[in-house]
Amino acid sequence: MTGQSAPDPRDLSPEWTVRLARALREEGVPCTVLESLAAGHALDQLDLSDPLDVYFGLRSVFTSAQEHEPAFDRCFWALWGGGRNDSRVGTRRETAPTRRTARGSRVAASASTVIERLQRPAGEPEPLEDAGDEAPKTVGASYSAAERLVQRSFGRMDERDLRQVDRVFDRIMLRLATRRSRRYEPNRRKGRLDLRRSFRSAVAHDGELLRLARRRRKVERPRVVLLCDVSGSMERYSRFLLRFLLAAGRERDVESFVFSTRLTRLTPWLSASRLDDALDKLGTHVHDWSGGTRIGECLDDFVRRYGRSLLGSKTVVVILSDGLDRGEVDLLEGAMAAVHRKARKVVWLNPLLESAEYEPTARGMRAALPHIDVFAPGHNVESLLRLERHLTLT
């Protein structure tokens, strides 16, 4: 890199930094003029002929989380190489394709698919192959051999349903939000002495301590981790569930993930103020909508990456999946055991429980069962309503 690209220091002008910031924003790294300003100051403190100085220096300024690093790498080196010749347009063109080739053209397709799915008006027919609408057929037919992107519409959901769904989510959210926090609260009789309040009230009585104030901890609220299966066999349900996840994920102490062949954390997409914007953004980042399922791998990945930070004695884990798994059963069982061991409670909502004849006979589901505390249906609004009663620590 050094030889071919060391730009003339004057090329690292404010404009260069601003271009870098713009490229980063396009990649979803949140940075504003503040970062650009700081970058300017940082460059004053660095050896501009040394790409590594500039790279590490600007990286510490522009990124604010580990997941920004790959994007920073792409943008920085694209601009560093291109920053030498003065054609700015050319440089910008260089950055953009990097991104597309990196993730493949499927990304764009999947984005539009998701939006399309959630915005398609009532009753519009499904335009594409294998409609597979009856539950048993879907279950049988929708396994996919590879991680694939199926541009199939949800079809059945109409506006009324959507609104109903959102209302229920509001209710559940309200409930989550009003669970009591970890802070101290005043208490008349029990708890530790609260010297501050005791003293305050004493001042009113000429410094005479007439009553001792006490305080105790408020009831603690559980942390909730939602893991939603968005693979092909779940497609009928995941459109509801996804809205739920996105709404819930905005709440404190709620973490949501989707998985099919890979696990994706939703948190980064929740900052968008409108639900549809969040869905829109999310669509570009989940690469295997309606592909196959590898629950075991995904759960295992979850435990490894987030287990230590998210699972604990105050965590309720909610898995929304039909348990139809293409991966290794051992891995699934191991991961479920780990989740069960570390979390306070494991709830599994299985949409297939909607049918009275359903028996958890699929290998994956059977392996997971011993590690589940609550096994309940999750196919409609009503079953989600019932979820709130499980979101407690007892």
Added chain:
Amino acid sequence: MKEEIGRITRQMERQGYVADRAIATAVHLAQRLGKPLLVEGEAGVGKTEIAKVLAAILDTELIRLQCYEGLDVHTALYEWNYQRQLLRIRVEEGAGATPDELEATIFGREYLLERPLLHAITRELPPVLLIDEIDRADEEFEAFLLELLSDFQISIPELGTIKATSRPYVVLTSNSTRELSDALRRRCLYLWIDHPTLDKELRILRMRRSNLPAGLAWDVARFVQRLRESKLYKTPGVAETLDWAEALELLGIDRLDEEVLRSTLGCLLKDRHDIAAISENGLGEILEAALAE
């Protein structure tokens, strides 16, 4: 490379800390730009060490605020010494002081208990302020901290505003048990520390466990690197490598074999299931593969 960055690398090394380019550059910029440095990374990669080493280099005080759930302003910033105030009231009553005098007395600085944050901004020389595991504190505290870090002044209702006499060098660490707010992240310079490369780990071993035979240090580093590639619930960090090396040193071991490994695996793996999984299958192969490199 900017001269100062090289110097920081050497200075940190003299304190027993092997800093790569990313770390040295971030520390350099944090000092020069006067911005807090937010350090993230797995447990045991040496996040907290950065603050300690920085304090040693700058030859200044290290003030540490360990965060935890429920940490509040009165534990982190200041508290009135109520017992002492009450005593004073009693004494003044006998002396017949007026209420105004009394108030002025008991709300003076000597009745104020300084907690770490207040302490940090009222030093003569800028100290290093380590805010450890900020992710464990709750969001309300984070918001408060944000304010402090931007204004470097604190207002105490009874006493007025206290301005910083010196701006501390602030290092925040996080284990990501909770997502930090974007506002806080973006106020800071950001540094992610990964597990070290083989080369870096070896240098750390040589530096911190200089009594360890050179050949054994090699083997230790290579084995740990291999071990990190296995699927583990708790991947060993540098801290674990150093513990293990120390154990090997104390046991007077000069070469690694499977038996030694089995008896000392607890230094590296801190999860019962990891130990079971690794010792049941793969321990020998990992060792073999590591030593064959």
